[in-house]
Amino acid sequence: MLTLEMTEKWLRELGRVYAEQKEYLTRLDSEIGDADHGINMNRGFSAVCAELDKQSPSSISAALKSTAFVLIRTVGGASGPLYGSFFLDFSKALDGKDTAESADVAAAFQAGLEAIKKRGKAHVGDKTMLDALVPAVEKMEVLAGEGKDIPTMLGGAVEAAEAGLASTIEMVAKKGRASYLGERSKGHQDPGATSSYYLLKAALETWK
Amino acid sequence: MLTLEMTEKWLRELGRVYAEQKEYLTRLDSEIGDADHGINMNRGFSAVCAELDKQSPSSISAALKSTAFVLIRTVGGASGPLYGSFFLDFSKALDGKDTAESADVAAAFQAGLEAIKKRGKAHVGDKTMLDALVPAVEKMEVLAGEGKDIPTMLGGAVEAAEAGLASTIEMVAKKGRASYLGERSKGHQDPGATSSYYLLKAALETWK
Amino acid sequence: MKKLINAPDDVIEEALTGMELAHSDILKVHRNPNFITRSSKTRKGKVAVISGGGSGHEPLHGGFVGLGMLDAACPGAVFTSPTPDQMEEATKAVDGGAGVLHIVKNYSGDVMNFEMAADLCGEAGISVESVIIDDDVAVKDSLYTEGRRGVGCTVFAEKIAGAAAERGDDLKKTAEFCRRVNEVGRSMGMALTSCTVPSAGKPTFEIGADEIEMGVGIHGEPGRERMKQKTAHEYVQMMGEAVVSDIPYKNGDELIVLLNGMGGTPLMELYLLYNEFEQFCKAKGLKIVRRLVGNYITSLEMQGFSISAVKADEKLLALWDAPVHTAGLRWGI
Amino acid sequence: MKKLINAPDDVIEEALTGMELAHSDILKVHRNPNFITRSSKTRKGKVAVISGGGSGHEPLHGGFVGLGMLDAACPGAVFTSPTPDQMEEATKAVDGGAGVLHIVKNYSGDVMNFEMAADLCGEAGISVESVIIDDDVAVKDSLYTEGRRGVGCTVFAEKIAGAAAERGDDLKKTAEFCRRVNEVGRSMGMALTSCTVPSAGKPTFEIGADEIEMGVGIHGEPGRERMKQKTAHEYVQMMGEAVVSDIPYKNGDELIVLLNGMGGTPLMELYLLYNEFEQFCKAKGLKIVRRLVGNYITSLEMQGFSISAVKADEKLLALWDAPVHTAGLRWGI
Ligand SMILES: Nc1ncnc2c1ncn2[C@@H]1O[C@H](COP(=O)(O)OP(=O)(O)O)[C@@H](O)[C@H]1O
Ligand SMILES: Nc1ncnc2c1ncn2[C@@H]1O[C@H](COP(=O)(O)OP(=O)(O)O)[C@@H](O)[C@H]1O
Ligand SMILES: [Mg+2]
Ligand SMILES: [Mg+2]
Numbered sequence A, B: 001m002l003t004l005e006m007t008e009k010w011l012r013e014l015g016r017v018y019a020e021q022k023e024y025l026t027r028l029d030s031e032i033g034d035a036d037h038g039i040n041m042n043r044g045f046s047a048v049c050a051e052l053d054k055q056s057p058s059s060i061s062a063a064l065k066s067t068a069f070v071l072i073r074t075v076g077g078a079s080g081p082l083y084g085s086f087f088l089d090f091s092k093a094l095d096g097k098d099t100a101e102s103a104d105v106a107a108a109f110q111a112g113l114e115a116i117k118k119r120g121k122a123h124v125g126d127k128t129m130l131d132a133l134v135p136a137v138e139k140m141e142v143l144a145g146e147g148k149d150i151p152t153m154l155g156g157a158v159e160a161a162e163a164g165l166a167s168t169i170e171m172v173a174k175k176g177r178a179s180y181l182g183e184r185s186k187g188h189q190d191p192g193a194t195s196s197y198y199l200l201k202a203a204l205e206t207w208k
Numbered sequence C, D: 001m002k003k004l005i006n007a008p009d010d011v012i013e014e015a016l017t018g019m020e021l022a023h024s025d026i027l028k029v030h031r032n033p034n035f036i037t038r039s040s041k042t043r044k045g046k047v048a049v050i051s052g053g054g055s056g057h058e059p060l061h062g063g064f065v066g067l068g069m070l071d072a073a074c075p076g077a078v079f080t081s082p083t084p085d086q087m088e089e090a091t092k093a094v095d096g097g098a099g100v101l102h103i104v105k106n107y108s109g110d111v112m113n114f115e116m117a118a119d120l121c122g123e124a125g126i127s128v129e130s131v132i133i134d135d136d137v138a139v140k141d142s143l144y145t146e147g148r149r150g151v152g153c154t155v156f157a158e159k160i161a162g163a164a165a166e167r168g169d170d171l172k173k174t175a176e177f178c179r180r181v182n183e184v185g186r187s188m189g190m191a192l193t194s195c196t197v198p199s200a201g202k203p204t205f206e207i208g209a210d211e212i213e214m215g216v217g218i219h220g221e222p223g224r225e226r227m228k229q230k231t232a233h234e235y236v237q238m239m240g241e242a243v244v245s246d247i248p249y250k251n252g253d254e255l256i257v258l259l260n261g262m263g264g265t266p267l268m269e270l271y272l273l274y275n276e277f278e279q280f281c282k283a284k285g286l287k288i289v290r291r292l293v294g295n296y297i298t299s300l301e302m303q304g305f306s307i308s309a310v311k312a313d314e315k316l317l318a319l320w321d322a323p324v325h326t327a328g329l330r331w332g333i
């Protein structure tokens, strides 16, 4: 069951993960982008955690909405508006809810994903975060439809994200800075898909 | 005896020598100046020779005066006005003469040297061309006073210039760009003193 | 890394303070979020023109804030797009009641952040029009990619839209002039050396002692081709051809031209290159009627240059010639 | 050597052509010998102001030819003083019957070539006054050396003498203002990297990846000290101290300041450095009343900066504020 407590736990786990993976994500971005993705994500989620320290959120959706605004204000670049939009619509989907079960959580992920698609106008196969998120959220919906609980659902989603992430290596980028490289973007794992994979993995960790 | 023919021969020999020593003089200047002395001298004396090709001078002083103006117009830097002034006053000293003996030549060198001193306000020991020219011209006056012929006189002058040149190595520069180096200018032979030594050596060659 | 900075994290804040101190007669720096406005308030009823983007391209954009050009600029971190709150606050600060034009260079980050800002401003009841500049012919344009990058023609767009707004054109017309500049404007750049982002601490790309990057982007993005060094004449032939053949410009066309230094290029060389480009245009029957030669949109200390051209007509020329008083561009006043 | 040139021997000619094409509204380039004049003739009875020196310091001097500043500039080869025939012809071309001021930077070559030119002009019946600028505190001044080099204060001297001449001051007064600027003006520079003279083909000096040259000259001449790199704050403290303590400037003094880039320094860093210098001056009780931040007297692609200051008074400020319209400096017009 998703509660306010679990929401906070997830956000703090994200703060920890992106601090840990800062160098790695930046290195991935240096290969096909501008070497800042880890710095950007870390800046954003440090600020999210600082905000949680400053003031306890009153509800799940308040926590996620504040996360969205902090990301939008602090991340910049391409990933700032994308993850910002994700959390904004994710929060809206859970508006008024004190607890949420797997179907609600899957629907919230779906709403967040749609926001990223709308904002970034990218498609699966463009070598972006969508290549990790789309198969993961599809898997969530299937598992939630089967009535699985949240940890099980997230477990399946992480597996799907991992496969999607691996598939970005051989793709030619069509969105973001990596697209300027054309064919030369092949052979490198997409940094944004990697950070999306961590986003899901952190959620799974929250239930462990 | 100095004639118009010998004057022209000397000037052309200078053209040859400074072309030959272009790299060497530039290398000396790169150590304590701005790495252009050989380029400057070669540019100047190529132009002097080109001028001689274009139009035969009518007299010794005309040849030397034209040399002065060509140098002033083409050399630039510190050495342009200095050698320009040298040839200008050198030419004036021989004005109206169709031939000149050692005393006249020594006096002409003396006049040219005075022009350099007046223009550059340097003294012996400042690590400049004066350190080669001053002892050389002093020697000329002595030898001319003893009634020696021009080649003998020039032979003595070249020897004196060579010693003066060597003495610049241990000097601290007080004039020209090298003076900014202060103590660090020690241990390097002065490029202008070197080109002055060649000026005298070429004169001696003219009589060989 | 050798740089004239203190700590990499403080570069933007300190540079903004210095900029404000240097140009307090023209501009004002606002903090939290960061944006730069003119020192005087927007005239009631005047359209406001805003631009912004990563820092490190100075004088773009802050250096173009002032009478006859921008009303505000939003500086991001070095080579990183600013965030929507910057554009939102800047827009609110300079709106004169006649709407606000956002001039956006075509990078995914910039586009998305400006888009979010425009949404927020719309919610606050301010009419915002956005124009995206994508003039870099080095990038092959395609429906299936991010499209071309926004580079040198941004300077033309800011000047011309700024002049339109200044003389009282409404938001629609101001935006139209801006779009027009982008439609008839093209650019291409090259680099001899890389830039070094302070927080990265090492050069953005490696390049050999006898190599150049043809078609480089203003963040040191890869270009069309890595090649052996050539002469100024050859560079200008290649880049000139790419720029003038893309629309293409035709015999008899009149151009406004920017011969731009990337930040580390001596002005002497820019003049030499400008001569090459004049000769190139002459041979093509193109007439340069106005020009800028200098550092206008830079990439930190990168050595290299870019050529930008926009097809001039009477209307654009009148706007180009209108008085401007900014830190980076000034005439008629 | 990677440069945006064709052949090293053609750099000056081609750059001059490009400069003339870029600024034909302001200036005209004359050939054989080379000199640059305003596009319009000197007003009858106006004192003419001329400067000149080696090329590679652009915009100095040609970029300061125009209304309110220089009447002519004489460009030598790169880092090599021009020859007397250049100054002679330039002087004859711009003499308006009221005499001509020669502004000369203190280098033996420049001084001697200008001196010869002045002699020649004197013989031709033109009154010439010469003022030598020697503001570089990095060099220890002494009766027994060449003395200090002329650097950044040359920009102040050209602006202020140019304005005096423009408003109708006679030769004596114009020269007096110029001398005054030199008396109350001081400068110092530093470099992170060397410049490369095209004809030399290799860097003028070698410098380690973590070293800087403190007190460098504008031709890459050695400075006071080779040292390990430091922060912008520390550089400005050292250089600021050297500059303001030399005369010295006193608590309450008002200054006109130039925070100058050496050619390869990003503008962002110059703003950051300017902030440091403002804070430095504030702590000393010195008030910066006018300032320039940018590339005004450069050394090809050298990275580094210099600080120049001149003590302002009412008269100098009025001349500083007077309208100027040149390629490199423009206001009030
Ligand atoms: N239009 C888009 N839609 C979805 N994801 C995108 C888009 N553009 C970029 N991205 C993602 O953003 C990541 C880069 O983020 P980041 O480095 O933080 O921003 P920037 O590229 O502005 O430096 C890419 O790896 C990619 O996954
Ligand atoms: N004031 C002076 N008097 C005499 N000789 C000088 C003076 N200044 C410089 N020189 C000579 O000029 C030489 C340098 O000439 P050059 O390299 O052609 O000029 P620049 O120093 O302007 O580049 C020095 O080696 C020195 O011998
Ligand atoms: Mg990135
Ligand atoms: Mg020299």
Ligand SMILES: [Mg+2]
Binding pocket: A034, A036, A077, A078, C079, C080, C081, C109
């Ligand atoms: Mg980025």
Ligand SMILES: [Mg+2]
Binding pocket: B034, B036, B077, B078, D079, D080, D081, D109
């Ligand atoms: Mg020289």
